[in-house]
Amino acid sequence: MKNIVFWRQLTLISFFGFDCSLSYWPDEPINSIKTRRAIFTSHTQVFKVRIGGEVTFPCAVANLGKDVITWSTGDRLLTAGPVKVYNEERLIHNHNGSEITLRDVQPRDTGQFSCQVNNIKEPMVLKHTLDVLIPPRVVARNPEISVSVFENAELECSGHGNPQPHIRWRRKDGAPLSLSYGEVEGNRLYLQRVGIEASGDYQCIAENGVERMDGKPALETVKLTVNFPPEIDLETQQYYPKIRQEKLEMTCHVKGEPSPDVNWRRGKRVLSGHDQGKYKMSTNTYTGLHTLSLFQVTEEDLGNYTCHAANRLGWSEQTITVSGKPLRPLLLPGHLENRRSYKLRWMIESAFPIRGHNIYYKLVRPGEDRLECSEDDKDGTDRCIMLRMDGRTGERIEFNIKKEMEAVLRDLRPESNYILQVQTINDFGVSEWSEVHKFITIPEPVSALAPWSPFYSSSCIPVPLHIPLYPVLLLLFVSPSLS
Incomplete structure (x- = not known):
């Protein structure tokens, strides 16, 4: 039964x-019969953890009974039940192996962590994957690149991190990367036929979505140097010192790569700061400004001085003239004295005595501003006139002159357009022409009316008299009958 x-x-x-x-x-x-098979209640997971972070791997098992949970990674056994087999301080296991925690995660920890239930039959395995996220890092292949002007340049950086970073390029000074320079993203930046303006610092920036601990972008600077022969720019090519001037400074701006050697010359002689205190040379290495100081200027110091620069790619020079000629005259406001004359005023400046002045004026058509004489002007008229004015002032010889001059232009045409320029002369030559000046003469006055005219006015302006006109008209009509 x-x-x-x-x-x-x-x-x-x-x-x-x-x-x-x-x-x-x-x-x-029958009610004593029990289930003996264990079941995982945790699921396989992929953990993405930032380097230095912490991760916990779960391994929850139902109906574990007396079976033992072991943890391993790769070929290394970590734990077996309550026993920690691998002596790693960062590793903590809890609840007889139902979970383990790994602190201060490092890149070497990347991989699979396996939880295994060891039963009499076939063991059961649950696998988790750990992906360690590493902030980006960038390294320049060559932090300094040097090429000659019009050559091609290649800048390269490599990015490191997890995920693999992508790299973009920019100029440190914020200037845009020209399209002719090629790509702006990728490990390499190609610059084709570089000009002088391509010199500077370029930054390669690595990004992978993982923020760095300092919060700053991962970047590296690559310095590009474009070599070129010297170039010289002058602020002015003419200097007009005064006699016995204490110091005269002449300057030239020099560019070149490699940095050029610069010297000053007078004729074939290279000047030196040891020339009895006559000269002093100074350089601003940041701006490339080179200065030659000349002390206690005399007439013997007049002449040409040369700024000479050279590097391994070539040389260049520019000449500066220390002149004794007068400075360019400065025209001052003039005025019409009458309908046929104009008072001209100008300012002169000269280190040496003035010998004369050239005044060049011309009758022009409205809108015309050409001052040079042409064949059409040589017709015996006053259309193009050059006046020579003596500038000597008696027996006294004047140096370092700065004063106002004036002259009256006469026999001009009324109601006409004129243009003029002025030039100053001394023993060393003539100055530059002044700027062009324009003026218009006044028209001829209106002819006076007869006193008997009904429109006569003492001011010579025809103004009607305030009298009726019919008596005059009547007189005109009746006078024949009287005869």
């Missing part, structure tokens, strides 16, 4: 489809 009851209950259990291992003893009650 007992066997019959057992088979009924066994049939009932099979009917409901339980998948379990049963142990039966004929004398044991």
